[in-house]
Amino acid sequence: MATSKIVSNTRVVRASYANKARVTTAQFRVEANQEIDLSTVKEGEVILRNLYLSLDPYVRFTLDETGGDMPSSFRQLNDPFYGLGVAEVVASGYEKYPVGTLVSGNTGYEKFTRLSGLNDPNTQSDIRVLPAHARDESKGVPLSNYISALGMPGLTAYAGLKVLGIESKKTIFVGSAAGGVGQLVGQLAKVQGLRVIGSAGSDEKVLHLIEKQRFDGAFNYKTEDAREALTRLAPEGIDYYYDTVGGEILDLVLQIINEKGKILSVGMVSQENGKESYPIRNLNVIARKGVSILGFIYWHHLQYFANGELDDVVRPLLERKEITYREEVFEGIENAPTHFVNMLDGKYAGKVIIKIADL
Missing domain, CATH: 3.90.180.10 (Medium-chain alcohol dehydrogenases, catalytic domain)
Structure with a gap:
């Protein structure tokens, strides 16, 4: 017994x-x-x-x-x-x-x-x-x-960039860049040769992104006008938008994104926790500029866990302090x-x- x-x-x-x-x-x-x-x-x-x-x-x-x-x-x-x-x-x-x-x-x-x-x-x-x-x-x-970094947020960042099909020397904007996913998206994109800008909700977070996580630029969306900030930080425009925010910032990016730009829709945190949905007004840009909006759910990409690729790629970067x-x-x-x-x-x-x- x-x-x-x-x-x-x-x-x-x-x-x-x-x-x-x-x-x-x-x-x-x-x-x-x-x-x-x-x-x-x-x-x-x-x-x-x-x-x-x-x-x-x-x-x-x-x-x-x-x-x-x-x-x-x-x-x-x-x-x-x-x-x-x-x-x-x-x-x-x-x-x-x-x-x-x-x-x-x-x-x-x-x-x-x-x-x-x-x-x-x-x-x-x-x-x-x-x-x-x-x-x-x-x-x-x-x-x-x-x-x-080696779990769901890491998989979401790593696989999401693959879905976007990013190319070096282009510009990516990362919404909620100081969060669990965004901070890794920006650093992995930087390793691959992109110009990386992000938004965050405090001056301390913005400073950390630039000084500790190698972002080329970032702004506090609570205190700075987003259109002015994006124009200043991305003078040649935005080619990719990694979107976990949705709402007004997505509507703005649709206005200013470059022709044939790509947007990855991962989440809409701006409309969670009881917040009212925001009606997107600039969807006509999709046809006018040839913009692609791609949906992303992390469990569609679990192969990067199963085959060890996420661990093989990201862990050495962490060990060498190339990303934090x-x-x-x-x-x-x-x-x-x-x-x-x-x-x-x-x-x-x-x-x-x-x-x-x-x-």
């Missing part, structure tokens, strides 16, 4: 919907002292000890009762939130993920997560086994990077609600991560 091995779990559950209103900590409830018996793992299951959790804007959509692309299973009240995490397998009923394996994927906003049905061929698992060198932080690449990645790491799963709300309100610079436990 298996010996019981009880661990105490703390989890963050969905307490109420925000729908079209601004998200507050009232939408979250922290539940402590929830027991999990590691000896009860079944065939096709694993239990994860979560180490790092990524706080991402897309989770906002799970706080709408209906609508959007999130399945209903991700919207249930009194269930834990799910987010991208780095974890260690501590109990396994599936030989593909033995005990001790480091993985990343959708974990819970909790200390321990049980994942079931992994041996069902009809179940698509997003679990990614991390390379052995992920444990080695001696070269300046922390394990947390596997949910940032800014993370804001906070301790304690119980503090996730406060930091999630602050993240949506734009109070942080870089990728927002919760450290749950040491490896």
Whole structure:
């Protein structure tokens, strides 16, 4: 008979919907002292000890009762939130993920997560086994990077630039350039020989982009007129726009983008968290200038995880300090609600991560 091995779990559950209103900590409830018996793992299951959790804007959509692309299973009240995490397998009923394996994927906003049905061929698992060198932080690449520069944000930046088909000596404008994706987009584009400009929400973020992350120019969209700033920083015009913002800035870029320019639509953070949709007025430019607008969803490009390309290309750049990645790491799963709300309100610079436990 298996010996019981009880661990105490703390989890963050969905307490109420925000729908079209601004998200507050009232939408979250922290539940402590929830027991999990590691000896009860079944065939096709694993239990994860979560180490790092990524706080991402897309989770906002799970706080709408209906609508959007999130399945209903991700919207249930009194269930834990799910987010991208780095974890260690501590109990396994599936030989593909033995005990001790480091993985990343959708974990819970909790200390321990049980994942079931992994041996069902009809179940698509997003679990990614991390390379052995992920444990080695001696070269300046922390394990947390596997949910940032070497995780979903990194994949979004790397694959997005491939979809855009960027060419050297041209100009790319990166919206929300100090965020988890934007900071890497700009630096990877710079490595490939482009002129890179970006927008951010504070003077400190702008300075960091220019002095630490090699942007050719950046501006504070809260204090400077965007048209004047883009005209000043991109005197020869914009060839590519990596758009995570949408709204008015997208409308402006459509006006001033160069002929045959390309726009990658990754997100529209300007219209999230209860903000009203902005009607785009300059869509006629698409035909008049031959502009392309390309949609992007990161899970269409998971091959760069599977074949190791993202790790092979980006990790050496991090190790050699040719690019830097800014993370804001906070301790304690119980503090996730406060930091999630602050993240949506734009109070942080870089990728927002919760450290749950040491490896």
